[in-house]
Amino acid sequence: MLVFSDLENQSGIWEETKDLFASDYLHINNLTEYNDEIYLDALDDIQKHVWNCGGGSITEYGLPPSRGGEKTSNVVRRERSYNKEKLKEEVAQKELLLNDKQKQVYDAVMYRVHFGHRYKNNGIFVNAAGGTGKSFVLNMLLDSVRSQGKIALAVASSGIAATVLKGGRTAHNIFKIPLMEYNEVRSCSIKKNSELAKLLELTSLIVWDLVVMANKNTLTALDITLRDVLENEKFMGGKVFVCAGDFRQILPVIRGGGKNEELEHCIKSSYMWNDLTKLELTENVRLKKDDTKNILFAQKLLQLGSQSEGPVEFDEDFGVRVKSRQELVDKVYDDIENNHLNASYFEKTSYSITYE
Template identity: 75%
Template sequence: MRLLLTHKKGPKSFKDLRTIEGQSYSSYREAVKAMGLLNDEETWKTTIMEIINHTNDRRQLRATYASMLVFSDLEDQSTIWEETKDLFASDFLHHYKLTEYNDEIYLDALDDIQEHVWNCGGGNIDQYGLPASRGGEKTTNIIRRERSYNKEKLAEEVKEKSALLNNKQRHCYDTVLARIENSKKYANNGIFIDASGGTGKSFVLNTLLDTVRSHGKIALAVASSGIAATVLHGGRTAHNMFKIPLMEYNEVRACGVRKNSELAKLLKMTSLIVWDEVVMANKNTLTALDITLRDILEEKFMGGIVFVCAGDFRQILPVIRGGGKNDELEYCIKSSYFWDDLIKLELTHNVRLNANDIENKTFAKNLLALGTGESGPTELPEKFGITVQTRNELVEKVYDNLEENHLNSLYFEKRAIISPTNDDVDRINSIVYEKSKEREKVYMSMDVAAEEGVDIQTSVFNALTSPSIPPHELKVKIGSVVMVMRNICPPK
């Protein structure tokens, strides 16, 4: 009843309170379920059927179901499997050219669901009420994921890419490969590549990763941010890959990797670790990884694994909450105890300066000069832009004729308003949103306490806002611009 009173506008009686879109329900619980405010089995069944009706990709279906198993908190999650297991396993039926389902086909599907559950951080699927998979160890799945690259195809790509390396890039490439071949000789196999934007850093790192993997060895690719991780082949964030704990900026703790764990076994087989955008990372996260690898492998820097980190000190240094410039310098990689022992390599040739487009070439040159401080004070021209006094005036200037173009995607592709604060983003979005005359649809989040015994009203959770998650009350209209975020499952 509380949920209904919170979300339904202007009920005139108890019966009216239980009436949703013209249908009267016998209980408040049924009415709340009809509004989609309860995390119940029917909601997930609807989700599964939507996926089945809109895609033939059964692996995607199983991946979504795995997320449901781990995160939905349903009391009985096996019913969905029993009712739809033929749909979950239909691609295996086609693969084996059979006409009837059998236990082996279902086990293939369960094995795949089990692997996705592990990737989501869950346990064995039998604890969620599903039949046990063939099992095997989680180890085999983690190692198989890092060894599932096509070596022949990678070797062909490496042959093409290596021929395109310039002298500086070739020197970095050869230095790293030589270290991998003779890693036992050295007490420190750490390498830092200093590369400004446009010098081909990502190209060199990916060529290295592909080369090592084409030889049947394991190379782990991580970055300090999710966006940077997508650029690397098989990239993940460093926190996700190495289970780096969330720490205070001045705190040092080891990673959450046990000596007898599956990840520890993978690390023992690893020949190369690549960490991109390392200048953004707090030095203590690198210390945490070093401590962990020394404990698992041997008493050498990063356990003796060849460790290649790359970045550009002209860009963002570690963000220290409430800190200033001195704090950023104190906690960047240059202030770490191992900085002096790293081999320093450099990429200096900006390939963008070779562009045929004069405008792009000029931009690249000016950007580099700005980063190095050679350009001196930078002033914007007097007629750089238009001055506005209010947010409404800003929206009118940027999104002119919005009413006539609100369904035109090309119109939105050419316009954007950038703001330094989330409050302004929300306010400006609301102004633009209200200009659309399309019918509105409102979606409510289903907020629950993850821990048992926590007695907090859901309205408290509903009121929490974060820039990384949608609002509790998500309003959309036809033509609304929506960003959809999803997890990336390497190595694809």
């Protein structure tokens, strides 16, 4: 509530709730009456959680100071806790594995990290279909920046995608994007001089994966907030901002909306789209060159998402044909009733199914 919301009476919230927050410490210390030490224990706990959420000293929110209120937040320390020597070794090994398109993306981003001050806009969009090694390149960029002792923030539009990035979190979590209707988002809950603002000031690279899922208003809110907090009128406050995704996949979800509304609110409809440098990954690195069947399957999927005119034709033996939704469910998730709590069940190899 302190970090993410603008409470009407922050200064009075402590007096109203202090006994509730301190009750655990009253019990732990086997006491029957509250005292100043018990309240300080509670304030220390609140301060720790506020720092972990990217906030500053609790005195900024109208609360009394904690014992460690003047200590440095662990927000910056967390982003600088990586083993630089180990990361350097990993980056050197991975550089040898990059194909031409991947190396083009890697070199372009790292050049901006070192010489971004020469550019008016340091935004880059990486268009990458599934299997082209997007996560590999993004993680390599994060490793490379962190190996130099610099800060790289990794975010994604969904929690599952965030787990693929090293040190990844959701964009809403790290940038304090308010959880409200897309048309109500105006700015992020980041206060000037807060610990999160200090972290952003020290950041050299921001990576946002699955950005095509993000509503353009949330990106606008982040852009406005960074310009304001960092007092820099360049795009995203002058930070190197790398976003990636595939427009064949899920676009922003609009309550009660259809295709037109989704397109209207995706990043392509944002003012920032024309100013982003566009790069692309095209080679499917998951498939072996002699794997003809799966190569054909991958090509057909790309056609479905790319072909603007005419039907996409499939051979008779392409995939498994079903005639109802229930049969589709049964073929994809056979015996799901007995396996819905079994994680390994959902990791099985999928196959092509055509619903007639």
